[in-house]
Every structure is written in C-alpha cells, then in structure tokens.
Amino acid sequence: MTYLEAIRRTLDSALEDDDRVLLIGEDVGSGGGAFRATEGLQEKYGIDRVRDTPISESAFTGVAIGLALAGWRPIVEYQFADFLTCGFTQIVNVAAKMHFRTRQHVPMVIRAPAGGGFSGGPFHSQNPEAWFLRTPGLKVVCPATVEDVGLLLAAAVRDPNPVVFLEQKNLYTRIKGSYAASSDDSVEGARLARAGTDLTVVTYGAALPTVLEAAKAVRAEVDVEVIDLRVLCPLDWDTVAASVTRTSRCVVVTEDYAEYGVGAEVSARVAEQLFEELDAPVRRLGSGFWPIPFSPPLEAATLPGVDQIASLLLSTARF
Amino acid sequence: MTIASSDDAGSPALRTESPNPGMTKTAGYWLHLTRAIEEAGRRLYLQGRIPGSFYDGRGQEATAVGAALAMAPDDVATPLIRDMGVHLVRGVTPSAVMRHYLGKSGGPMEGRDGNIHLGSLEHGTVAMVSHLPEMLPVGLGVALARTWRGQPSAALCFCGDGAAAGGVWHETLNLAALWNAPLVVLVERNGWSYMTPERKYLPVERISDRAAGYGAQGRTVDGNDVFAVYDVIQTALDHARDGGGVTVVEAFTYRMHGHGAHDSQRYVPEEDLERWRERDPLKVWRHRAEVDLAWSEHDQSELEAEISLQVTAALADAHAAAYPAADTLAESVFAP
Numbered sequence: 001m002t003y004l005e006a007i008r009r010t011l012d013s014a015l016e017d018d019d020r021v022l023l024i025g026e027d028v029g030s031g032g033g034a035f036r037a038t039e040g041l042q043e044k045y046g047i048d049r050v051r052d053t054p055i056s057e058s059a060f061t062g063v064a065i066g067l068a069l070a071g072w073r074p075i076v077e078y079q080f081a082d083f084l085t086c087g088f089t090q091i092v093n094v095a096a097k098m099h100f101r102t103r104q105h106v107p108m109v110i111r112a113p114a115g116g117g118f119s120g121g122p123f124h125s126q127n128p129e130a131w132f133l134r135t136p137g138l139k140v141v142c143p144a145t146v147e148d149v150g151l152l153l154a155a156a157v158r159d160p161n162p163v164v165f166l167e168q169k170n171l172y173t174r175i176k177g178s179y180a181a182s183s184d185d186s187v188e189g190a191r192l193a194r195a196g197t198d199l200t201v202v203t204y205g206a207a208l209p210t211v212l213e214a215a216k217a218v219r220a221e222v223d224v225e226v227i228d229l230r231v232l233c234p235l236d237w238d239t240v241a242a243s244v245t246r247t248s249r250c251v252v253v254t255e256d257y258a259e260y261g262v263g264a265e266v267s268a269r270v271a272e273q274l275f276e277e278l279d280a281p282v283r284r285l286g287s288g289f290w291p292i293p294f295s296p297p298l299e300a301a302t303l304p305g306v307d308q309i310a311s312l313l314l315s316t317a318r319f
Numbered sequence: 320m321t322i323a324s325s326d327d328a329g330s331p332a333l334r335t336e337s338p339n340p341g342m343t344k345t346a347g348y349w350l351h352l353t354r355a356i357e358e359a360g361r362r363l364y365l366q367g368r369i370p371g372s373f374y375d376g377r378g379q380e381a382t383a384v385g386a387a388l389a390m391a392p393d394d395v396a397t398p399l400i401r402d403m404g405v406h407l408v409r410g411v412t413p414s415a416v417m418r419h420y421l422g423k424s425g426g427p428m429e430g431r432d433g434n435i436h437l438g439s440l441e442h443g444t445v446a447m448v449s450h451l452p453e454m455l456p457v458g459l460g461v462a463l464a465r466t467w468r469g470q471p472s473a474a475l476c477f478c479g480d481g482a483a484a485g486g487v488w489h490e491t492l493n494l495a496a497l498w499n500a501p502l503v504v505l506v507e508r509n510g511w512s513y514m515t516p517e518r519k520y521l522p523v524e525r526i527s528d529r530a531a532g533y534g535a536q537g538r539t540v541d542g543n544d545v546f547a548v549y550d551v552i553q554t555a556l557d558h559a560r561d562g563g564g565v566t567v568v569e570a571f572t573y574r575m576h577g578h579g580a581h582d583s584q585r586y587v588p589e590e591d592l593e594r595w596r597e598r599d600p601l602k603v604w605r606h607r608a609e610v611d612l613a614w615s616e617h618d619q620s621e622l623e624a625e626i627s628l629q630v631t632a633a634l635a636d637a638h639a640a641a642y643p644a645a646d647t648l649a650e651s652v653f654a655p
Contacts, residue, residue, distance in 0.1 A: 048467065054497065059456045059490035066460015069440060070395075071468070089487075093448045094457055101431045102439055102446050105654045136652045160654035 001179050003143075004172040006150040007037045007111075009179055011075065014157045015045050018073060021157060023050045024060050025077030025111075034079045035113060035172055057086035061110070065095050065162075068108040073157055081114035081166060082126045095162040096137030105160040109153070113169035114142075115206045115255055116292045116303055125292035125299075127205075127254075130261035132164050133233050139163040139187050140232040144208035146177025148191070148230055151184065158185045168206040175209060190236035192243070196225035199249040199317050202240055202266050204229040207255045207304060214309035222317040232262055237269060244270055248279040251316050253309055258286030280319035285312050342388065343611045346545045347604050347622065349384040353404040354601060355626045356413055359634060360420045364580045369420050374435050376401030378543070378575030381600035382507050384408060385548030386475055390443065393465055394556055396475040397445050397458035400435045401507055401574070405477075409442040413629050417637030430643040431651065452478055452485035455504065459491060462501045462559075473501035473559035475552065481512030483526050489533075492565065496534040501559035503552065504567045507542060509574040514586055527569035535565035542570030543600045546607060573598075 001009070014021045023029075023038055029052040032039030042050035053060040057078065064074035078084055084091065091110060098106045116125030132138050139161055143149040149167065156163040193208060194215055199222055203211045208228050215224035227243050229236065244250045250270050252263045263284040270282040288302045357375035364373035376383060383404030390396060390409075398405035406416065411427060419426035419437055427437040428446065438446035445461060447454050458474040465472035482488060483506055495502040506526050510517050523529065527537030536558075540551040548570060555566035573595035577584030608614035 054490075054494055056490035056494050058453065058487040059494045062453060062456025062487065062491070063460035063463065063494070066395075066445070066457045066462070066474075067464045068460075069445065069457075070461045070464030072464050089448075089450045089453050090456070093450055094453060097448070098446075099654045100651045101428050101436070103429075103651070104439060107654075139653075 001146055001177060002173045003146050003149050003168070003175055003177075004035060004037055006146045006177070006179050007153060007167060008039065008041075010150045010153040011038060012041060012044070013181070014075070014154065015041060015049060018157070020071060020073040021049070022067065022072055022074045023077065024053060024064055024074055026053055026055055026079050028052060028077050033077060035169065037111075037167075038077065057083055058090055061087035061090040062094065064108050065090060065098070065106055068106045068162075069098070069104055073107050075109045075111060075157060078110065078112040080124050081112035081128045082123045084110075084112055084128050084131070088131070091138070091162070091164070092132065092135045096135045098137070099161065100137055106162050107160045109156045109163045109165050111165045111167060113172070114166040115168050115170050116287075116299060117170040117206065119294055119296055119299060120292070121294035122291040127166075127256035127287070129166055129232055129256055133261070133265070137162070138233065140166065141187060141230070142166045142168065142205040142232055143230060144168065144171070144193075144205050144228050146175060147180040150179050151182050152187060152230065154182065155185050155187045159187050163187060166205070170206045171209070188231050188234050188236060190239040191228045191230055192225070192239075193228040194224065194226035196223040196247065198223045198247055199225065199251065199313060200240070200243040200247045201226045201251050201253055201313070202229065203227070203253045204232065204262070205255060207253050210304065210306055211253050211309055214306045214313060217306060217310045218313050222313055224313060229262070235265070240266060240270075241274060244274050245277045248277055249316050249319075250274075250278070250282045251312055252282070252284045253304055254286045255303060256286055257289050258284035259289055261286070280316050283312055283316050285309060342546070342549065343608050346384060346388060346549070347608055348626075349388070349404055349408050350380050350545060350601055350604055351622055351626050352407055352413070352629070353380045353384060355630045356407070356416055356633070357403055359630050360417070361576070361580050363420070370422055371433050373420075373580035374400040374578070375576050375580070376403055378595060378599065379507055379509060379572045380404050381545035381603065382505065382542040382548050382570045382572055383477075385545040386477075386505055386552040389549045389553035389556060390475060391471075391473070391556065391560070392443070393470055393472045394475060394560075395440070395443050395445065395458055395461040395465075395472060397447060397454035397477060398438070399447050399451050399454065399477045399479070399482075401479070401509070402477050403435065405444060406437060406442065409444055411437065411442055413633035414636040417633045418640050421637050421640075422642065423637055423640040424643040425640050452482040452488040452491075454478075455488060455491040456494070459495055459500055459502050466501055471560045473503060473556045475503050475505060475556060477505050477507065479512070480506060480508045480510070480517060480521060480526060483529075484512075484520055492530070492533040492535060492567070495565045499562065499564045502565045503555040503559055504565070505552065506567060506569045508569050508571045510591075511574050511578070511587070513578045525569055527567050530565070530567035533565070535567055538566060538568045540568060540570050542572030543598050544603050545600060
C-alpha cells in the first residue's frame with residue numbers, strides 16, 4: 001500500500017466509524033481531490049459528508065471551525081500546503097486560540113500536501129511547518145511512513161484540538177508499507193527509525209528516506225541513529241535527548257529551511273541542554289534559503305540530497 | 320453621503336408598522352442596560368482602571384439588541400465590537416461583563432481575552448477575533464452544524480461597513496448562497512472604518528445591493544430603531560431557517576464614540592454627531608414607549624434606577640474578584 005492509499009483508507013474508516021466526520025475542500029468530492037486522496041469517498045458517503053467547496057479557503061476553514069465547535073469532526077483539505085496562507089487567519093487566530101480563550105474544543109484536521117521534489121515551483125513545493133509551529137494551540141504532524149500516515153491521521157481525527165496534518169506529497173506514491181490500524185488516540189511521540197551508536201540524526205517527513213539512504217551510504221565508517229520526529233508539535237524532546245546523550249553527536253536534517261524552524265529549535269535545545277554530552281557541535285541541514293525553484297537541476301541543488309547529508313554525517317563523526 | 324444614507328433609512332420613530340407592545344419594555348431594558356454598562360466601562364477605562372483598550376457601541380445599541388431579541392434559542396450570533404447588547408440579551412450577566420472588562424477571574428474568558436472579545440456556544444455566541452469579517456464563516460459553521468443534525472438554526476453574523484471590504488466577507492456570502500445556507504449578515508453601516516469616512520472606502524450607495532451579486536437577498540433598515548431591526552432580522556432569520564437562503568441586512572446607524580475610548584474622533588464632523596444624537600436609539604425607543612406604554616418620567620426614572628443598581632452591584636463584584644491564576648496558562652493551550 002502507498003502513502004496515498006493509506007490516507008484514503010484512513011479517511012474512509014474515519015467516515016465509516018464516526019458520523020460526525022466530514023470532508024470539506026476543493027475538488028474533494030467530484031474530482032476525488034487533486035492527488036486522489038478522497039477518490040470514491042463522495043460516491044460512498046454522499047455529497048453532504050464529502051463536500052466540495054469554491055476556492056475560498058478562509059470561508060471553508062471558518063465553516064469547519066464552526067462545525068467543530070458545535071460537535072462535528074471536520075477534515076479540511078487544502079489542495080497544496082502553499083495555499084494554507086489563504087486560510088492563515090482562520091487557522092492561527094480563530095482555531096488555534098479558541099481553547100485558550102474560551103475552553104471550547106475545536107476538533108478538526110487540516111490536511112495539506114507539502115514539500116518539493118517534482119518541479120512544483122515556488123508555489124507548489126513549500127514546507128510550511130514553521131509558519132504554524134510558533135502558534136500555540138496547533139498540533140503539527142508530518143508523517144514519513146505509510147504506517148504513520150494512517151496511524152497519525154486516525155489519531156488526529158480523534159484529537160480534540162486543531163491538527164495541521166502535513167502530508168508529504170513526494171512520498172504519496174514513492175514509498176510502500178502496510179496499513180496499520182490502532183485505537184491509540186495520541187498525536188505525539190517520535191520514533192526510532194534506525195538504531196545506531198555514533199551519531200544521531202533528527203529528521204521527519206520526506207527527508208527521512210533520504211537520510212536513511214545517506215546513513216546506509218556511510219555505514220562502513222559511521223553507525224548512524226535516526227530519529228523520525230513524526231509530530232513536530234508537541235515535540236518529543238525526551239526521545240531526541242536520550243538518543244543524543246547516547247551518541248554524543250547530533251545532526252538535524254529537514255526538507256524545510258534549517259533557519260528559524262525545526263532545525264533551529266532542535267539544535268538550540270541540544271546546545272542548551274546537552275552541551276556537556278556533545279563531542280561535536282550540533283549541525284543543521286535543510287533546503288537552501290531561497291524559494292523552491294522550478295527547473296530540475298535548480299531544485300536538486302536546493303533540497304538536501306543524499307551526498308550532501310552523507311558528507312555532513314562524516315564530517316560530524318570525524319570532528 | 321452619510322447624511323443622505325440616513326435619510327434613505329427613513330424617520331426612525333415612524334418607520335415600524337406593527338408595534339409590539341409586549342416587547343417594548345423588554346427592548347427598553349436591554350437598551351438601557353447596554354448603554355449603562357458600556358458607559359460605566361468607559362468611565363473606568365478613562366480613569367485608567369481598565370487595562371488595554373475599550374470599545375463601546377454607543378449609538379448602535381438598537382442594532383445589537385433588536386437583532387439579538389429576534390434570535391431563536393438555537394440560532395447563533397457572532398457579535399463584534401459594537402454589539403455588547405447581544406451578549407446581555409443572550410444571558411451574560413453584568414457582573415460577568417465587568418469581570419471581563421477588568422481581566423478578573425469568573426469572567427467569560429477568564430482573563431485570556433478582554434474588552435469586547437467574549438462569547439460561548441452556551442450563550443449562542445462565538446467569541447470574536449479582531450479580524451472582524453473572519454467571524455462570518457465561523458458563525459455559519461455553527462448554524463450548519465445544528466441544521467445538519469436536524470436542529471433548525473440560523474447564523475446572525477455582525478459586521479461593520481468597513482469589514483464588508485474584507486475578502487472573507489465575499490467568500491462567505493458566495494459559499495453560503497451556493498449551499499443555500501442559513502446565514503443573515505447584519506452590516507452596521509456606521510459611516511466609519513476607524514478614521515476613514517465611508518466615501519473613501521465604499522464605492523456603492525448600499526452594501527445590501529451587493530447581495531444580489533451572490534444570489535442573496537438585500538434589505539436595509541434603520542439601525543437606530545430597535546423594533547425595525549427586530550422585525551427585519553426576525554424575518555431574515557426565519558427565512559434562513561426555513562431554507563430560504565441568505566440575507567444581507569444593512570442597518571443605517573452612526574458610531575458616536577469613535578473607534579475606541581482612546582480615539583478623540585476629532586475627524587468626525589460635529590454636525591453629524593449632533594444630527595445622530597437626535598436619533599439616539601434610546602430616544603427612538605422612548606418615543607415608541609410613550610405611544611405603546613404611556614411611558615412616563617416616573618417609569619423612566621424607575622428603569623434607570625433599577626439598572627443603575629445592577630451596574631453598581633456588578634462593579635462591586637468585579638472589583639472584589641481575584642485575578643486569574645497565571646499558573647494555568649500553559650495548560651489552557653490544548654484541550655486535554
């Protein structure tokens with residue numbers, strides 16, 4: 001099963017299991033979604049539960065917030081994560097602050113396909129997680145495996161808070177795995193993606209397969225441990241800290257920019273809290289700090305690649 | 320244009336055709352309570368005893384009170400900065416309002432938010448954010464949530480003439496009309512977008528004319544006549560609940576106290592204020608009360624005395640209340 005199929009199956013189960021679940025977004029019904037994540041669901045559950053909208057992100061996100069406040073479990077689809085900017089006020093000012101201000105719950109999921117790697121250009125390739133991570137009240141999820149995308153989406157639907165669910169569109173059909181069902185409701189926790197002894201890589205999302213490839217490439221010299229964060233907020237710092245304490249070296253690799261985002265946050269915490277455990281400075285690698293370009297060689301030079309990651313692993317191990 | 324528009328809305332005291340004496344006293348109570356609470360709050364703010372900023376709806380009380388009285392129990396409202404009357408009519412007590420103004424514990428937002436930012440579904444309202452037109456789809460969502468469960472409900476979403484320029488205002492009207500959803504947008508045409516007069520931001524005579532462009536109904540009403548507002552909003556809400564679709568009601572009124580208590584409103588022509596003082600919603604109401612109820616000076620004094628007692632008690636309660644504990648802030652962020 002692909003990552004995309006796991007999403008579709010999870011949405012299908014959520015609609016099947018809970019009458020309060022609704023899908024709302026552009027093309028989710030008649031077209032089955034821009035990436036076909038909701039294909040067949042309107043036929044199965046009807047136009048009221050899988051509801052097409054005009055191109056009006058603020059309006060449909062606001063409606064979903066109202067629905068969530070009054071007892072439904074809406075799942076909103078943004079066609080590309082880049083378009084989250086169109087509904088930004090609703091997400092960061094209305095949904096995120098509602099519980100803090102009023103103690104009322106906003107159980108909704110905002111699904112958005114994020115990331116580059118296929119010449120989407122500056123407006124179909126962005127990684128928007130840092131825009132939301134600095135907003136208290138939003139959970140932010142970034143699954144890197146087929147199993148996790150199903151487990152975390154199911155848990156996000158059951159969570160009483162707004163969850164920004166950043167699907168990795170570069171992984172939609174590229175990776176395979178099995179569908180995992182679970183009744184675990186928690187949208188939290190990092191995962192050990194590869195056990196190792198010499199160096200910890202902290203990563204998530206579409207960068208994970210690239211990091212694992214790089215770890216394999218350097219395995220003759222360095223035994224790399226890889227932590228997949230899975231959920232960016234709340235951050236599972238304990239898992240990161242335990243691993244870095246064991247290996248004494250830390251590299252943070254993200255497809256998002258290293259600057260000001262998860263790379264900045266994790267490396268700052270490592271420097272602040274684990275200084276005495278370290279045998280090398282914490283290092284970061286992300287996309288080049290410019291808009292994601294269209295032309296294939298330009299985009300390849302922008303996103304963190306296997307060779308670049310491998311060379312950073314070696315230099316950090318040799319420090 | 321401001322004066323011409325108000326003339327369009329007609330002479331307030333003569334406009335409503337079907338007097339409803341049973342409601343006259345009720346409406347008068349809420350109008351006077353709203354005025355008294357906001358006046359008390361404004362005094363406290365000017366004395367430096369209310370933190371932050373202070374906004375009131377002086378001159379616009381009839382729009383909020385008339386519209387709120389027209390709501391059915393399962394309807395939902397998204398009142399904004401000139402609409403304290405909605406909260407009061409929907410059951411928020413004067414003490415709760417005063418605690419809220421002062422940032423005290425026991426207020427509706429427990430000190431997390433202040434001034435006119437309050438609301439809860441328990442009272443049939445959603446707490447506003449400062450991005451005013453953004454409340455339209457949220458109110459609509461609550462009404463749809465109930466309607467889709469088989470519980471008839473309509474959304475009464477307030478906004479000013481300034482907010483009618485925001486993108487989400489248009490998105491929501493389009494979406495709601497498309498879905499034939501139960502939405503009433505009440506535009507309080509008060510002539511000002513903070514410091515900018517309407518001739519500089521409104522290219523049309525009537526905002527309600529825009530409704531036709533979305534396949535919605537447009538109505539205008541004298542916003543200073545509580546009975547006229549009640550009638551037109553009740554009709555629009557009934558229509559929405561009955562599956563008739565969306566109505567944009569434009570209530571012509573005037574902002575008498577500037578954008579907020581910090582605003583000296585030097586830029587507002589004194590002759591406009593003078594003209595609208597004559598059309599004060601409480602005066603318009605009193606004219607009707609004299610006709611309907613043979614309202615006397617004595618009745619008026621009794622009403623004002625009763626409200627004054629309530630406001631004084633609310634103030635005493637709020638002053639005595641404790642501030643919220645700061646050690647619960649972090650745990651308020653997420654629902655457990």
